[in-house]
Amino acid sequence: MLKEYRKTATIKAEQFGGGHEQVKKYDIQDKAIMGKEYSGNRWTILTKEGPMIVNMGDWIATGVEGEHWAIDNEIFKKTYEEVD
Template sequence: MPRFRKRPVEIEAVQWTGDNVNELWDAFSAENIYGPTEKNPDWLIITTLEGDMRANVGDWIIKGVQGELYPCKPDIFEATYEAAE
């Protein structure tokens, strides 16, 4: 069976800490990130190409190669990405 390797790409990402929503809005546009709310202070809703997705405190918000946003769990982020130089 043929094998393939993912092309190396650089992405922009900010980790949701629970108190940096303004940083996320500035980086990615407030139009795509909703929350936190008084009822749900520990998570955000991110509008993605696949629909709305929940991001919990600690998740990374990633801007993909086509400008799309999506949340990523910290363990997946750590296994997939490294700092660009």
């Protein structure tokens, strides 16, 4: 039987704008992933599962263990809401 579930953990997140401070803070690299060449700005962030593409406007989330990952802006808006 299909059941509904809700996420209960909170995360910290900030929207990626490509600034030098964010690039340094999250050790973001401007390069291709796994030998694939891409045109234009392609940023990668190292996650627990390996390198992940992060685009301008994506959100960089920080989990409970300090891990980071990228979330597309549209998905972020549908999934998360700011807490006070």
